[in-house]
Amino acid sequence: MASISGISLSPDLSSALGSLDESTRFLKISIRDEQLVPDGLHAAQGSLSDDLSALDTLLEDAVPAYVLARLDDAAGWLLIDYVPEGSRIRDKMLYASTRGALTRALPSPPADTLYATTRQDISATGYAAHLTHLKAPKPLSAREKEMEEVKAAERAAGLNTRPTPSPGAFGGSGVGLQWDDALQEAVKALGEADAEGVVTASIEAGSEKLVYVEAADISADELKSKISTTDPSFAFFNYTGGSQPQVVFIYACPSSSPIKHRMLYSAGAASVFSTAKSLLPTGRLAPRKLETSDPTELGSKFFKDELGSASESTSRTGTPGAGSGGFARPRGPARRTR
Known part of the structure; x- marks a missing residue:
């Protein structure tokens, strides 16, 4: 299965996804030679929060990666989309445009997704903050309240x-x-x-x-x-x-x-x-x-x-777009003016 970026799953990754079991805590997935490949495994030692420190050795400071993390109590998988701030721009775009293909290739949709740009985001403290954010009611703006x-x-x-x-x-x-x-x-x-x-x-x-x-x-x-x-x-x-x-x-x-x-x-x-x-x-x-x-x-x-x-x-x-402040209307005989 190829993504919009042209990146496809490697046979090794397909095999790794098919053999995941309850003993696996993390599966790191990277893009190499225009393919998604398995790039490291870590076995479960304790709870997910306890095991997150193992990502320090699995991940690099300026290199994006995906990580499948098994949630506790057989609750499914957390997809960690790790794109550090120091990554190359092309890599950021590549991983963003390939995420959909990876998600569709998983045996089941991820139960949750965590977007991380720093190591702090994937620490026990960062993950706790993520869970708190998920549970918090989303504040509505005055306009959103009006629409509701x-x-x-x-x-x-x-x-x-x-x-x-x-x-x-x-x-x-x-x-x-x-x-x-x-x-x-x-x-x-x-x-x-x-x-x-x-x-x-x-x-x-x-x-x-x-x-x-x-x-x-x-x-x-x-x-x-x-x-x-x-x-x-x-x-x-x-x-x-x-x-x-x-x-x-x-x-x-x-x-x-x-x-x-x-x-x-x-x-x-x-x-x-x-x-x-x-x-x-x-x-x-x-x-x-x-x-x-x-x-x-x-x-x-x-x-x-x-x-x-x-x-x-x-x-x-002296003012960009001066006038109505609206959207520019492409010109041409096939278009009507309002």
């Missing part, structure tokens, strides 16, 4: 529709979306990359949570192959065609997609852009947000046209 009240009112009235979000993609704060950890790490890694690449995200049905879909090292002209032409989606593309690399936020909203989906993505777009800005280094996120109803038009010309016009706007007004 709206949904509760809809349920009480027996409705399946929601009010039109306002103001949505073209201004205001819109709907606040919670990001999963994998997406945050992938976008941060993209912001440190020198080469072109993309991270895509979607809103999880029913939860209004923004989740990681995939990451790939691709050029601007290959971008269209990663964007759905039937469903709305968000993408972050590291564009290198300007004077310096910039991460460009793209909201793709195919005109044939269901209206309810378009409303939800439109309402969430502004907050997604705002969150991305807080995750990336200052100035790394392009100030101009791009929207398209036809993902097939995405390419190097698209970016030159749109980001070029943003530069012209800056030189005229």
Whole structure:
């Protein structure tokens, strides 16, 4: 089974996964020669918390790895996604884009996932903090509380529709979306990359949570192959065609997609852009947000046209994206102006 990054499971790893038993506490998995390979075993000695200190010898300070950790009381497996802060950018992207293939190859889905960037994250203290975080109620912002009240009112009235979000993609704060950890790490890694690449995200049905879909090292002209032409989606593309690399936020909203989906993505777009800005280094996120109803038009010309016009706007007004503050609209005879 190959991942979107082209990484596949080695026969040795398939065999190791098939032979895991209750005596195994940790199985380290690494990427070598474009394959996922077993890279170390550790037998259970005590509880999981007691055994975590063994990871000090299994893991390296600046080299990513996955670790399958057997939970206590036959509760399944914990997948540790270890991507230390000092890792090479390419390695960060590679491990982020391969995680899905590894998860699908496991005998059963992991009971829990722990994202670690330091050794402290995978210590007994760090794991205890992780468990506390899982049990803690998630605080809601004022906007999220408002949306919960709206949904509760809809349920009480027996409705399946929601009010039109306002103001949505073209201004205001819109709907606040919670990001999963994998997406945050992938976008941060993209912001440190020198080469072109993309991270895509979607809103999880029913939860209004923004989740990681995939990451790939691709050029601007290959971008269209990663964007759905039937469903709305968000993408972050590291564009290198300007004077310096910039991460460009793209909201793709195919005109044939269901209206309810378009409303939800439109309402969430502004907050997604705002969150991305807080995750990336200052100035790394392009100030101009791009929207398209036809993902097939995405390419190097698209970016030159749109980001070029943003530069012209800056030189005229002194403010990036001055004007409405909304999303840039790709030009062309096939597009309608609003």
